Amino acid sequence: MQKMKRTYFDWAATTPPFPEIKDIIAQAPFGNPSSRHREGKEARQELETARRRCAAVLGVRPEQLIFTSGGTESNASVLQSLIVRNGTAAHSAAGLLYGAAEHPSVRENAEILKRLNIPCLPILPERDGTVSLEAVLNTLEQARERNISVRMLALMAVNNETGAVTDLSAITQAVRKLPGPAIHIHADLVQTIGKVPFSIKDSGVDSAAISAHKLGGPRGIGLLYLKRPIPLLTRGGEQEWALRPGTENVAGALALAYCLEWLAAKDALEAHYEQAARRMERLISELHQLGGCTLIPQDREPRDRRFSPYILQAAFPGIPGEVMVRSLDDSGIAISTGSACSTGKTERPVLKAMGIDADTAFCAVRFSQGWNTTDEDIETLLGALKTIRNSL
């Protein structure tokens, strides 16, 4: 049987790896960077080279970067640091504010914190999915009224389901000006770095999460940016300044450095961004012509700086999201109904938080493209959508 040509529109879930990654991993030194022999030293050197390369692209200092297993771990470890911070104190606990439309690695860890009596308040997104400064300040005010001392704010710069871009710089600047104890600001940058213009340094955030496999890299490697070291929960070794114990993934670190240099460097990023924006403009315009498609949010423009051009959420009323995924899959096109981490669950918490009604959410799907997506891919997708709309 001839293999069907596949068209991939699920780049927000994971991306096809750069072909060079295989060789980078194969050629990476095998030694344990903590060993004192030559093999170990060689590995240590390569690991630090990788860190310096990542830092150079991201515009931060190497010692501010910790290699982790990926975005989920980076997000979770920052949130869990509140457990260390609170210790066993039962009162005046340091609380958390987090976006109601965050990735499960933030939302579900907030649930854990709640069970440990650490107060956590969700910030509702606007109807377009972004988190406004006003909403942050209002939630802070609510916390103050309830005598919660907020010590951490966790938000994503680009929403993984809708592509909504939150202006983290503005929020950081305003929050910094508030009186009272400092608030640690954590940014989930998994859908941001290498895709949407963003400067970690200029944004002023205190920590950030980055994942390699969303950037053409392998699974199991990512970064945690820490402006200043904070006490984290995990213990078990001196690796990564004892902040992330466990033998370091040198091969993964080298692969990640490679991906960042390719995608996060300013020129490449801007060029890719412009191409993606152009393709997204076409996709949205033609979806309007096709009819029977509701963009989420509805007022998203073909070219809209409020959204990442890499991600589009849209509903086809009358066709359940899952059915659309299966039908497109049969036509050789891969998409998803939302966060891959939420697949199998019928609820769509992110859309619910945006105030999208249940019927529309039920029929919603996510199209996400990448640096390799072509105009032809967009055409293939539109053709298939047309056929499916007519047959179902």
Add this chain to the structure above:
Amino acid sequence: MTTYLLKLGELTLKGGNRQEFEQILKRNLTTMLKGTRAVINCTQGRFFVHCEMDRESQVEAVLDRLIGIAGWAKARPCDKTVEAVLEACTAEARTLAAAGIRTFKIEARRADKSFPLDSYGIMRAAGDAVCEAVPELQVDVQNPQQIISVEIRERAYVYGLSHRGRRGLPVGSAGRGLLLLSGGIDSPVAGYLMANRGMRLEAIYFHAYPYTSEEAQKKVHKLASIISQYALPVRLHTIPFTQIQVRIKQRSPEQWSTVLLRMAMMDAAGRLARRNRIHCLVTGESLSQVASQTVENIQCTESTARLPVFRPLIGTDKEETIRIAREIGTYETSILPYEDCCVLFSPAHPILHGHIDEAKALYESLELEDLLEEALRNEKIEKCTGEDADLTI
């Protein structure tokens, strides 16, 4: 070599048919033991299974799933000397006492007449030996909690019946039924219960791709495979039903769509059953559990079946059904989140007490004849065996 003894239960009540039932049981056991290199020995109304020691767990798993036996036990084989037999009896008695048994009696059979004690002598000597060695146990010849059996054959065997069997009648002794398998909790249990009455099953599943997923179909395949561990290999007929669902959605009042869909399913199942010489349909319906299972709606859905419809769960509480589902191992698969019917086709307010005449008229107006025949022509048939019971979905 390990020896197991099987005790036949209800079979013994079947008078003249007994031999036939035993033959079916033996055939089933042979099928289920395939690959274990176990040997079945059937003499004088007793089933013995002999296997290598390293196959014990496989054989015991089969005996645990075999329908048609009252119980089974691992026999203690020993030398044909009085001392060895008495020692085996006291060892068995200790096991029983540890399991909380307080009264017993000894039964003995001496097939090998060269053994120095006769049956009565064995019973007396073993009874005395047990009472002395295990003071917790008392003899009760009228109504013992447990019987310790001694058989003197080519070797001596001692056993107490320590494992309860599934009882019921051997699968294949009570005709054939077509199980409407949905992927939920109820229908696999209904199938198992009918198998437990000796029915040989085939299964039918209505697949509405792309409205229902491939995972839902795999789930049904897995469920049929789990049932087949008890009920012998099950032929699963998958019928593509999308066109019929779409027709119902297009042509009928929304509130009626579920009842009409079930009428169409019964219609298709009835046709398939008759063509395959299957005598009845089996469903997991339980009275008033959901809207389509009220007595009025069951009257509507049954009207298209044209065969007897068996509903072993009709008066069963859901908790009891779940208990059985857990026990036979279908529950964990049934609750996987792959729906067998897209909510797109489920009305928000389904009709609760449909009138049979109205149902028939609506059903007629759907003009499903051609679509049903086409769906049946495109059926996919799979043989589900226990090998797929561990299928990853």
